[in-house]
Amino acid sequence: MNKxxxxxAIAAESGLTKADSKKALDAAVAAxxxxxxxGDKVTLVGxxxxxxxxxxxxxxxxxxxKKAITIPAxxxxxxxAGSELEL
Numbered sequence: 001m002n003k004x005x006x007x008x009a010i011a012a013e014s015g016l017t018k019a020d021s022k023k024a025l026d027a028a029v030a031a032x033x034x035x036x037x038x039g040d041k042v043t044l045v046g047x048x049x050x051x052x053x054x055x056x057x058x059x060x061x062x063x064x065x066k067k068a069i070t071i072p073a074x075x076x077x078x079x080x081a082g083s084e085l086e087l
Contacts, residue, residue: 036077046084053078 001009003025010021032050035042042050057073 044082046082048082048085049080051078051080052076 007018007022007025010016010025011018014021016024032042036050036052039052041052052075055074055076058071060069060071061067062069
């Protein structure tokens, strides 16, 4: 499912127009992104939790040259599914 399909599904489920659904989705994504950038955890009960984790620097190998490289430390977003999210 891509963004336009998600917007259509939100519109069909909520009764909103596609334009309003797109605005709501964009606002939700922006709010989640801002919270994660601020170091906060975002929990949507029943769906899951978005959190920021630190990944330490590590050694790797450049597959083209087979030489050792240092991969720098960085922050990554992790998602843990909630108990009600079933496939």
